[in-house]
């Protein structure tokens with residue numbers, strides 16, 4: 681009896697129940713991880729999307745999102761994502777590593793969408809967490825010829841892969857996007873290496889920028905019905 685109760689307690693603390701998020705900013709957090717349905721650009725088109733949390737543990741999060749979007753084929757409709765919560769805000773130069781691993785899949789790739797990491801940094805430690813002075817994106821895939829903001833400025837070798845590097849500004853925010861040449865559906869790497877590259881080659885001011893947001897997800901433009909499944913995402917900032 682005692683053993684059964686102990687196991688029950690362990691099961692409820694280590695794994696959250698499945699959650700369904702269909703509201704524009706439907707959000708769920710447990711331990712170090714969150715999931716946000718995040719339909720920030722929904723008014724540029726028509727469609728629907730819900731995100732589902734399967735499980736969360738200390739070593740990762742499992743979730744998926746199902747969407748259908750049409751209209752304005754060059755506009756992002758949403759960014760359903762998993763994120764790190766309670767990020768300890770420190771300057772990028774003080775961070776020794778940002779190890780992360782992910783395994784994901786799309787059941788229908790006849791879509792216009794990317795699969796990407798999204799990180800924001802800012803000089804102001806109290807900056808809002810949905811934008812920054814700088815945005816670092818790592819596109820593990822793109823479907824339907826969608827493009828990052830700005831234009832292609834270089835080819836970069838980081839963490840054993842070769843990436844197209846794109847740069848563009850969105851108001852005051854400077855966005856660097858590293859784009860894989862073909863979909864990488866299983867990836868583990870150290871995101872600090874991307875900041876180091878930008879510091880060395882693009883004058884990125886790592887010693888005055890706080891890391892304020894770290895997320896992984898997908899940006900649908902148009903298409904569907906399509907389901908994006910993240911079987912396991914993990915990330916840490918050291």
Ligand SMILES: *[C@@H]1O[C@H](CO)[C@@H](O)[C@H](O)[C@H]1NC(C)=O
Nearest residue numbers: 739740741781911912913914
């Ligand atoms: C998720 O990934 C982390 C880091 O690779 C690993 O430690 C953990 O066991 C994985 N979890 C599952 C459920 O596969």
